[in-house]
Amino acid sequence: MRNGNLAAACVLAMMLSACVGATDPAGDAAAGAAAGPSDDATIPRADGAAAVAALPETDDAGADDAARSGSGLEDKEGNPIALVPFDIQSVPLSSASLGELPFFSMPAGYGPVNRPDQRSFARFPFRLGDGLHWVEGASWNSLLGIDRDHRGDKEFSPRELRHNLEAVFEQAGAKQVFEGPLQRDFYYGPQLEAEIGGGFIEGVNLDAEAATTVHVIRQTGRNIWMQLSTHSHGAALVVVEERPFEASARWSGAFPHLSLPAGYADGNRPKQRDFDMYPFWTGSGFEEVEGRTYAADVRARERANSMHEVRRNLEAMMAEAGGVLVFEGRIPKEASDRYDSDLKGFYSDATGFGWDDYESRVYRVDLADGRQVWVHAALDYLSSGWVVAERKGFVQTAALLPASALKQQLDADGRVAIQVNFAVDKADILPDSQPQIDQVLALLREDPALRLSVDGHTDDTGNAGHNQRLSEARAQSVVAALVAQGIDASRLEAKGHGQSQPVADNDTEEGRAKNRRVELVRLD
Structure with a gap:
């Protein structure tokens, strides 16, 4: 939501959209397991163990959390972080009419400091007990402060903001399941810094001891978690609507095999x-x-x-x-x-x-x-x-041109492409190119007056500057190979054109192969 739309009185946002008609994901593990084709699958590991591909939702998420965390979580100082289970059935069912994320409007004069981050599917470790509890689903998070339109006439009050939001949480049927310090260092440990400390930074970027509460709403078909943290000059709110994972990307038999997730x-x-x-x-x-x-x-x-x-x-x-x-x-x-x-x-x-x-x-x-x-x-x-x-093994696509064919094409067009193979992304000429080098030597020895420019070309994949340098180096390598066999260096020049002179469409494999070439160009 934009700030201007959030400066409303602190009431529960009674939106018209209905609750989703699914079974309770925390109370029905089978429903969670059936959510996507990979939910109950495991991926074999090279060491013979099993890596969890996707875990079903359960009432006690402790085992799932431990599996997902791999070797365990540590805080910023290297201390272990407990992964705390939670019994969703301990939260009374709520029948309040809720709409979509983030479900609640802000108190008058308050709103997100920056544009909120909203994700269709993510996971967040909520403060619980002495540690954290993973919840995954659709998420919304933001730093909260004075709305832009009221920054000149209103001061931030953590008490006012907290009392208002906790009041609407209660009206929505939420149960408070945690109260204590934020423990910001939990979110900046080596396992969580990128995903949570970075991705959810505007939900955890407060003082380490910022007062924090966690509330849970349990409804038929969905559970909603809210983590509110406040300190003297700001607040942070994370809201997650718990959902089972549903894969939207599919493996394909055709290269490159991977597809993009929806969105x-x-x-x-x-x-x-x-x-x-x-x-x-x-x-x-x-x-x-x-x-x-x-x-x-x-x-x-x-x-x-x-x-x-x-x-x-x-x-x-x-x-x-x-x-x-x-x-x-x-x-x-x-x-x-x-x-x-x-x-x-x-x-x-x-x-x-x-x-x-x-x-x-x-x-x-x-x-x-x-x-x-x-x-x-x-x-x-x-x-x-x-x-x-x-x-895939290397398949040569270019053919050797004998000296007579090289001369014929040079006489007709003034240039001819030759077959020279190089090491991957390098200017080192591979041994299988020697027969073609020998034919160029024969051409130059048969006509002592012939002068040539050796021109290197690439396709357009990769960085243009890198391609330019690579083409120059490869042209110089061919010149060096000819000079090493007794050809006078004054008869040869080396030029690199990078990707600037394609002879075919770079959008096809065949076209890119044609564009990666070395040419001999007659010098007047």
Whole structure:
């Protein structure tokens, strides 16, 4: 909601929309388990254990929370955080008429400080007992303060705001289940800083000891959790309408196999290479996979990005494909630094330059037809992304041109493309290119007056500046190879054109292959 629409008297927002007609997700575990195709599935791990793909809602979420937290949660100082179970049946049923998130209007003169963050599916750890309790579903969170229109004539009062909101919580049939300090450091520990401290920052960014209460509304078909924190100069509110997870992304048999969750789009144009190498971290080393590669940046279109929603959909797709979880966590910095920007640059929209800066998931999928697919997913609170590689041996698509054919085309057109293969994303000429180099040597030796420009070209995938430098380096490598065989350097020039002179459509595999070329151009 915008600030101007929130400066109403503090009453419960009696909206006309009806409650959803589902069974109680906390009281009916079977209903939760049936919510999506991956809800009761597990993803095999490379170490033989089972990684939870999607967990059904239960009355006592302690076991689920522990499974999802992996090795356990720690606060900012490294102290363990308890994951506290909760019996939803202890909350009386409410029949109050509620609409949609965030369900409540603000007291007169109060409203969000910035635009609220709203997510269609996320998870938030509510303060409970001596620790936290995970709740997932649709969420809304914001810092609260004086409404923009009243900042010159009204002072913030935490008592006024709290009394008003707790009054409407009570009118909605809510039960208070926690009262105590916010413990802000809980949300800035190593496991939660990105997802919660970042993604829900305007729900937890108050003093460490800010007074905090948690209320729960239980209705037939939904549970609603509210966490309100206040200190002397502001407040924060998190509201989650608990819902079972429903996967919206599906695995496809066609490359790149992964699809986007509902409400998400590619942040930038996805990039695809017909043949490349990408290193996938396995926990002990890198598996360098050659073949087709695909890189995509995944962002929410209208609502705030939800790292958890992307993660759950990825888990569902991997379960559907029978994928193996090879690694989860943060890739060590010293491992990430083994590869330079030349390799990472092309994939930076999807997985960045520093692979240690976010939570990673690495999967391997062995398809029934013998193909093997690897996925590296980068999970961050602002955006996510993934690189997909389908292992495939190199297939040469260009043909050797003998010296006579080179001369014939040079005489007719003044230029000819030659077949020279290089190491992936490098200027090193591969040994299988020597027969073509030998034919160029023969051409130059048969006509001592011939002078040539060796021109390098790339397709348009990746960074334009990087492509320019790569094309120049590859042209220079060919010139160096010819000079090393006795050709006078004054007869040769090296030029790089990067992606600026395509000869085919870069939107197709065939077109990109034609654009990646080395040409000989006759010099007058």
